[in-house]
Amino acid sequence: MSVIKAVEKKLILVILCCLIILPICVYAIDNVPNAPDNTIAVGVDISYHNGTIDFEQLANEVNFVILRCGYGSDYTSQDDSNFETYVKACVKYNIPFGVYLYSYANTIAKGKSEGEHALRLVEKAVNEWGAKLSLPVFYDMEDSSTLGKCDASTKAKIAQAFCGVLENAGYTTGIYANKYWWTTYLTDSYFDNVIKWVAQYNDECTYTGSYSIWQCTSSATSSSADTTLDYNYMIENIFVGNTSSNVTSTTTSSISNAQIITNMGFVNNDGYLTGVPLGSTVQAVISSVSKASSATTVTIKNTSSSAITTGTVSTGMTMTLTTNNTSNTYTFVIRGDVNGDGSISGVDYVRLRNYLDKKSSLTSAQILAADANNDGSVSGIDYVRIRNYLDNKSTITQ
Numbered sequence: 001m002s003v004i005k006a007v008e009k010k011l012i013l014v015i016l017c018c019l020i021i022l023p024i025c026v027y028a029i030d031n032v033p034n035a036p037d038n039t040i041a042v043g044v045d046i047s048y049h050n051g052t053i054d055f056e057q058l059a060n061e062v063n064f065v066i067l068r069c070g071y072g073s074d075y076t077s078q079d080d081s082n083f084e085t086y087v088k089a090c091v092k093y094n095i096p097f098g099v100y101l102y103s104y105a106n107t108i109a110k111g112k113s114e115g116e117h118a119l120r121l122v123e124k125a126v127n128e129w130g131a132k133l134s135l136p137v138f139y140d141m142e143d144s145s146t147l148g149k150c151d152a153s154t155k156a157k158i159a160q161a162f163c164g165v166l167e168n169a170g171y172t173t174g175i176y177a178n179k180y181w182w183t184t185y186l187t188d189s190y191f192d193n194v195i196k197w198v199a200q201y202n203d204e205c206t207y208t209g210s211y212s213i214w215q216c217t218s219s220a221t222s223s224s225a226d227t228t229l230d231y232n233y234m235i236e237n238i239f240v241g242n243t244s245s246n247v248t249s250t251t252t253s254s255i256s257n258a259q260i261i262t263n264m265g266f267v268n269n270d271g272y273l274t275g276v277p278l279g280s281t282v283q284a285v286i287s288s289v290s291k292a293s294s295a296t297t298v299t300i301k302n303t304s305s306s307a308i309t310t311g312t313v314s315t316g317m318t319m320t321l322t323t324n325n326t327s328n329t330y331t332f333v334i335r336g337d338v339n340g341d342g343s344i345s346g347v348d349y350v351r352l353r354n355y356l357d358k359k360s361s362l363t364s365a366q367i368l369a370a371d372a373n374n375d376g377s378v379s380g381i382d383y384v385r386i387r388n389y390l391d392n393k394s395t396i397t398q
Helices: 003-019 083-092 108-127 152-168 179-184 189-193 257-263 282-292 346-356 364-370 380-390
Strands: 041-046 064-071 097-102 137-140 173-178 195-199 213-220 229-234 267-269 272-274 297-301 318-323 326-332
Touching: 041 213, 064 083, 064 108, 083 108, 097 108, 108 137, 108 152, 137 152, 152 173, 152 189, 152 282, 173 179, 179 195, 257 267, 257 318, 257 326, 272 364, 282 297, 326 364, 346 364, 346 380
Parallel strands: 041 064, 064 097, 097 137, 137 173, 173 195, 195 213, 272 326
Antiparallel strands: 041 229, 213 229, 267 272, 297 318, 318 326
16 A cells, blocks of 8 residues: 555544544554544553553543453453453543453353343443443453354344343443354344444455444554554444433433433434434433433334334434423434334335435435435435445444
C-alpha cells in the first residue's frame, strides 16, 4: 500500500470518529493492520494479563476498551483481579468501555451461572464504582475443551442462558469468537441475530457474515502498556444508550418523561424516537425505564396496538410513559427497518424501492426509518445504503 493511501485511510478514520463524537485519538498504537474503510472507532480489550496500563495515555490512543470481568461460573475466585482497577481508570479518564466474560460452560445451567457472574461485576461497576457501560457485555465462546464438545443447539442455548441474565437486567449483549468458531461451531440460527465480535489475526477480516467488531491482532504495541495488546476495529456503531448502566437515576419528584428519554440515550423528534440500537429487546427498554424512575409506568405496544413485554423493538411500535400523572406516547423508529419487523433485510430495500417507484405507501414512522442515511429525505441514496449494509459495505447509524 502506498504512503498516500495509508494517509488517506488515517484521515478517513479520524473524520469518522469525529462524526460520532468520540474522543480524539492520536493513533500511537503500532503493529496493527490498516483500518478498514468503514471503521468508525478503534479499541483494545484487556485482562489482568496486561498488567499495569497508563490509561491517561491510552485515552488518547483509542475510542473504547473492552474489559474482561472474569471467567467461568459465578465464583469470586474467578473474577478478573484487575477488573476493578481497570474500571475505575476508565471512569477517571472518561474512556467508553464494555465487558466480556470467558466461558467454560458445557451446560445451560453453567451458562446461566456465567451470566450471573458477569451481571454481579457489571452491577458492582455501575453501583459502586460510578461506571456507565458504553458497549455490550460480551460472551467469549471459544473454549474447545468445554463448549467445543457441545452440539450446535446446546451452544446456542448456553449463549441464550448467559445473555438472558444480562438482558433481563437491562443490558445489551454480544458474542465473541474467532472466525473458525463463527463458521464451524456457532452455526445455530440463534447466532444470526446477535452482536458479533470476530477475531481474525490477518490483514483483513474475511468472515462473510455480518459483524460489528473485528479483533485484528494480539500483537499491538503502545508505550501505555508493558505487554502487547489485542486491537479492534469497530465497523458498526454498537455504542449503547439504552442499558441500565447508562440510565442515571433521578428523584421521582423532579424527573419528567422527556428526561427519561434523554437519559436512555434516545432522541425525541416530534414524538418519534431514534437512537435505539438495532436488536434492542422490549424487556431491556422496560427495565431501563424502571431503573430511571421507579414511579414511572411504561407500556410498549406492537404495530397491532397490543401491549407486549417481549420481542425486539421495531419501527412503528409505541411506548407510553406515565410519570407524575403525565403521560407521553412515543413511536420507535429503527433506521433501515422499513417494514417494521425489528431487523434490516432484503424485504426492507424492496419495500423502499416500491415506495420510491410509487407502487406502495409507507407510514410516517416507516418513512423516517427509510431515511437510512439520516439526511432528512428519502431517496435512492437510502436504497443503496440499505443494500450496502446488507453486503457489509456500510453501516446504518441509529
